[in-house]
Amino acid sequence: MRNTYLTTFAAALVLAQAACTVDKADKESSRGTREAYAQTPAATPNLVTVTASEFAFAAPATIPAGLTTVRLVNQGREMHHVQLVRLDPGHTVAELTAIGHDEPMPAWAHFVGGPNVPTPGGHSEATVQLQAGTYALVCFIPGADGVPHLMKGMIKPLTVVPATGGAPLPAADVRMTLTDYAFDIAPELTAGRHTIQVVNAAAQPHEVVLMRLAPGKTPQDLLAWLQSQNGPPPAMPMGGTSFLSPGESNQIAADFEPGEYALLCFVPDAKDGAPHVAHGMVRQITVR
Numbered sequence: 640m641r642n643t644y645l646t647t648f649a650a651a652l653v654l655a656q657a658a659c660t661v662d663k664a665d666k667e668s669s670r671g672t673r674e675a676y677a678q679t680p681a682a683t684p685n686l687v688t689v690t691a692s693e694f695a696f697a698a699p700a701t702i703p704a705g706l707t708t709v710r711l712v713n714q715g716r717e718m719h720h721v722q723l724v725r726l727d728p729g730h731t732v733a734e735l736t737a738i739g740h741d742e743p744m745p746a747w748a749h750f751v752g753g754p755n756v757p758t759p760g761g762h763s764e765a766t767v768q769l770q771a772g773t774y775a776l777v778c779f780i781p782g783a784d785g786v787p788h789l790m791k792g793m794i795k796p797l798t799v800v801p802a803t804g805g806a807p808l809p810a811a812d813v814r815m816t817l818t819d820y821a822f823d824i825a826p827e828l829t830a831g832r833h834t835i836q837v838v839n840a841a842a843q844p845h846e847v848v849l850m851r852l853a854p855g856k857t858p859q860d861l862l863a864w865l866q867s868q869n870g871p872p873p874a875m876p877m878g879g880t881s882f883l884s885p886g887e888s889n890q891i892a893a894d895f896e897p898g899e900y901a902l903l904c905f906v907p908d909a910k911d912g913a914p915h916v917a918h919g920m921v922r923q924i925t926v927r
């Protein structure tokens with residue numbers, strides 16, 4: 640499918656795994672979560688845990704509609720994300736799987752976000768309002784061979800059934816608006832934990848790849864490194880949101896230590912197919 644990550648980016652992240660530091664305690668705590676979800680009290684979103692490995696998702700087949708936090712636990716060696724794709728009535732996940740690598744995403748498939756890439760052994764979360772219907776959990780990230788994980792079988796059907804009640808959207812203290820081609824943030828991010836409401840107000844899909852930059856490094860250093868892949872990576876992933884179609888939104892929560900961060904979008908442009916970073920959709924943030 641044309642709506643995939645920039646292959647160079649994904650391949651470089653695979654090579655970057657040697658530089659990752661895995662939090663063993665977190666990895667151990669994630670065990671036992673496969674094929675399970677917990678519907679928490681009405682005051683909080685439903686929690687769904689999706690476990691990624693090479694090349695499959697372990698996740699429940701059916702969950703209730705409503706506000707849902709999707710927690711991605713990466714137990715694989717490669718980078719993975721969870722892309723939630725909502726299908727219009729009458730369409731199936733099998734149809735989605737049959738679409739060719741270079742074909743555009745059909746109009747009956749809608750990107751509703753999901754947790755973006757953590758490091759192998761880590762986890763990331765995104766909270767999204769899920770309507771009842773048929774969905775697919777997809778990993779579009781290509782491996783070092785350039786083949787998207789979707790083409791290796793990393794797609795799983797998900798049925799969202801009607802539910803009554805449900806939790807209200809938690810209050811966010813930061814709003815991030817995605818446009819063509821920028822990340823607008825208000826108020827300024829500071830050190831500590833933040834809940835960020837991410838809204839795609841643009842005319843085409845966008846994502847948020849959140850990276851922690853190494854000391855003294857910039858987003859330009861990261862983009863240059865992706866081309867050469869020489870030396871240690873100048874940044875490491877810490878989540879974000881997967882592709883959001885226009886009008887869609889997700890919430891993400893992250894802990895920010897003082898330092899430098901990068902926001903990037905690698906979604907291919909609707910007009911020329913170039914990743915949005917090539918159109919300037921890159922932003923550096925200083926957290927104090």
